[in-house]
Amino acid sequence: MASANIPYKYKSVKSSTEGLYKEKGSKFIAYLQPVSSIEDIQNCLEYITVLHPKSRHLCYAYRIGITGEPYRYNDDGEPSGTAGKPIYNELLSNEVSDVLCAVVRYFGGTKLGVPGLIKAYKESTIDAFSTAEIHTITLKKQVTITYRIEDMGKVYNILKARGYNNIDSRFDPSPSILIKVSLNELSDIRAQLLADFYGYQPEDISEDFVSEKIEVLTL
Numbered sequence: 301m302a303s304a305n306i307p308y309k310y311k312s313v314k315s316s317t318e319g320l321y322k323e324k325g326s327k328f329i330a331y332l333q334p335v336s337s338i339e340d341i342q343n344c345l346e347y348i349t350v351l352h353p354k355s356r357h358l359c360y361a362y363r364i365g366i367t368g369e370p371y372r373y374n375d376d377g378e379p380s381g382t383a384g385k386p387i388y389n390e391l392l393s394n395e396v397s398d399v400l401c402a403v404v405r406y407f408g409g410t411k412l413g414v415p416g417l418i419k420a421y422k423e424s425t426i427d428a429f430s431t432a433e434i435h436t437i438t439l440k441k442q443v444t445i446t447y448r449i450e451d452m453g454k455v456y457n458i459l460k461a462r463g464y465n466n467i468d469s470r471f472d473p474s475p476s477i478l479i480k481v482s483l484n485e486l487s488d489i490r491a492q493l494l495a496d497f498y499g500y501q502p503e504d505i506s507e508d509f510v511s512e513k514i515e516v517l518t519l
Contacts, residue, residue: 319428325408
């Protein structure tokens with residue numbers, strides 16, 4: 301049965317970008333950065349702190365993983381809800397995850413008030429997104445196909461016909477192929493490949509179908 305309803309892809313930023321917003325002498329510099337772990341985030345924040353030792357605040361928000369969890373936003377001393385949350389809302393608005401946006405503030409001597417701060421952190425983040433390349437990450441899992449050497453050409457033709465061009469071939473201890481399959485296609489791949497090989501329909505391939513010529517392992 302197809303697993304089309306399971307989450308298998310999400311959007312992220314391809315590379316780091318910067319944004320800038322100025323208001324009444326204050327300067328807000330946004331750093332938008334792809335990340336994949338809490339450790340990545342900590343390293344990025346430490347680097348930005350070293351880069352801007354005289355800044356007044358380093359506020360940020362991040363989302364990680366296909367569901368955007370864990371997530372966090374931090375005001376770093378700014379009035380509650382004026383910094384981290386506006387940054388986080390832009391991550392949500394752009395529907396991205398595995399992303400950190402950190403905004404450095406240099407105080408210009410004039411208080412901006414709550415509305416002004418919300419706008420400043422939001423606009424600096426928007427500016428960083430304006431030059432960001434957003435791409436889709438598809439989660440995949442490795443599938444192993446073992447076969448008889450005399451069936452090698454047939455197996456390759458089947459895989460190429462299904463668009464699997466990135467094939468990792470191995471011959472020790474026996475002929476096998478490793479391919480990456482999207483999670484939403486994983487539950488069907490065994491039945492599809494066995495059906496193609498034998499000239500059946502996928503629905504004719506039960507879970508206990510046994511083949512001495514080809515085996516498809518999705519574990």
